[in-house]
Amino acid sequence: MVREGLKGVLAALPDIEVVGEACDGREAIELARRVEMDVLLMDLAMPKKGGLDALGSLRAQCPRLSVLIVSGFPEERFALALFRLGAAGFIAKDATLEEMVGAIRAVGSGKPFWGPSVTSMLASQLPKHAPAQLHDALTSREFQIFLRLGRGETVGAVGRSLGLSHKTVSTHRTRLMRKLALASNSDLTYYAIKNGLLE
CATH class of the missing domain: 1.10.10.10 (Winged helix-like DNA-binding domain superfamily/Winged helix DNA-binding domain)
Known part of the structure; x- marks a missing residue:
């Protein structure tokens, strides 16, 4: 239902084309192999192959693809792992449609999309610093x-x-x-x- 609703909203926008959808991590990887796309929206909690596992595979097999993570988890919880695995950004599931579209457009144009708290946290994670956790x-x-x-x-x-x-x-x-x-x-x-x- 969430996918259908989001797909309907995105398909109505003149600058965004929906080229496919997948119900789990394995399908997302297969879709990215077969269909040319600029941005892939992906949840962290998916059956068969979770978002983190799928992200690692996608970055290895489709290095030019921008992956925007959509999740109900707090952004800070997985930010470092997502960043290291090559995610282009993160948007919360409870974000407004305007925020979601803005994140997609940003990532699609090659800009990272991370919240201020995560940007600050990532900036502080230099080798000379001890990890926060x-x-x-x-x-x-x-x-x-x-x-x-x-x-x-x-x-x-x-x-x-x-x-x-x-x-x-x-x-x-x-x-x-x-x-x-x-x-x-x-x-x-x-x-x-x-x-x-x-x-």
């Missing part, structure tokens, strides 16, 4: 694996989903556990829930 120190791949493990996926399942070997996922797990000062998977899940990172 422990998980901000994770690489984009570590963060992807961290979220999957936090949701209860096994190392094997994570590897199959991301196309990585069991050993590679285990290595990333060891590193991220060290960075987060965690000892077990239950600690990892608790950390993710406590910090509001699970979709």
